[in-house]
Amino acid sequence: NAGVTQTPKFQVLKTGQSMTLQCAQDMNHEYMSWYRQDPGMGLRLIHYSVGAGITDQGEVPNGYNVSRSTTEDFPLRLLSAAPSQTSVYFCASSPDFWNNEQFFGPGTRLTVL
């Protein structure tokens, strides 16, 4: 089991560029989510999915899109990168929605110049 994988590990973008952060899990988990982590703050939920074909917004969804066409994959798209999106992004998955452990990927450090 690879668990939750994220690519890339590091990325530098220029303002206005778009890109997709990849997330995949091989544990057949229904629930997947994307968080951003900024210095001095806890994780903030961007988008989440409770199953293939179902996504919903979290606390800070503006500037990001997601889709869930398969159980395994949950990519996060930055439509037009802004310096405010400089952050570390984590993908997580869980077999259930609240009482089970969330399994995190290793994170992607994104810098927008």
Add this chain to the structure above:
Amino acid sequence: AQTVTQSQPEMSVQEAETVTLSCTYDTSESDYYLFWYKQPPSRQMILVIRQEAYKQQNATENRFSVNFQKAAKSFSLKISDSQLGDAAMYFCAYVRPGRSNYQLIWGAGTKLIIKP
């Protein structure tokens, strides 16, 4: 809205001693879950311990235990016999059950330093 507060940005403890990290939360719900996660320098988030609000008994996992005070909305983490490998950021998190509006709310974290 639910909030989670960790009032200690940084704590330090001597190796082998005991340290307690504090966490308070605000909610009007009666049924929820609370978690402590550890984030070492590798950035990998790791679950330390979880507590179900309807259970009065405090959760324990080896050297880690919690003091859950539901009425006071307090959820502190006690680490006994601190080890160098315990050095990390510790995050408290709250989740309210409900498939349609699932959201894990996180505190800002406490940096734990272990002195050898």
